[in-house]
Amino acid sequence: MPIDPQADIGRRAWVACPNCDDSRSCGPCGERRSCGEHWRYLLSNTGSLLHLQCPGCTHVWDHETGFGATRHCPGRAG
DSSP states (O other), X not given: OOOOTTOOTTSEEOOOOTTTOTTTTOHHHHTTOOOSSSOEEEEEXXXXXXXXXXTTTXXXXXXXXXXXXXXXXXXSOO
């Protein structure tokens, strides 16, 4: 899969890729700090739901941060 045409290096997120887990042995990532190597493209977001792409393996996924304006899930209190 190619890099999404909407991908912009200026919009990045630091979330572990569930596909390649390339940041597993990285010191800064292990300490939950921003790393210059293991960032992800932030393609878009809806409230706290991030739509991401890994520049290494090109995997695309959604990640719920739980921060800020979370989305309301039907059937759930809140």
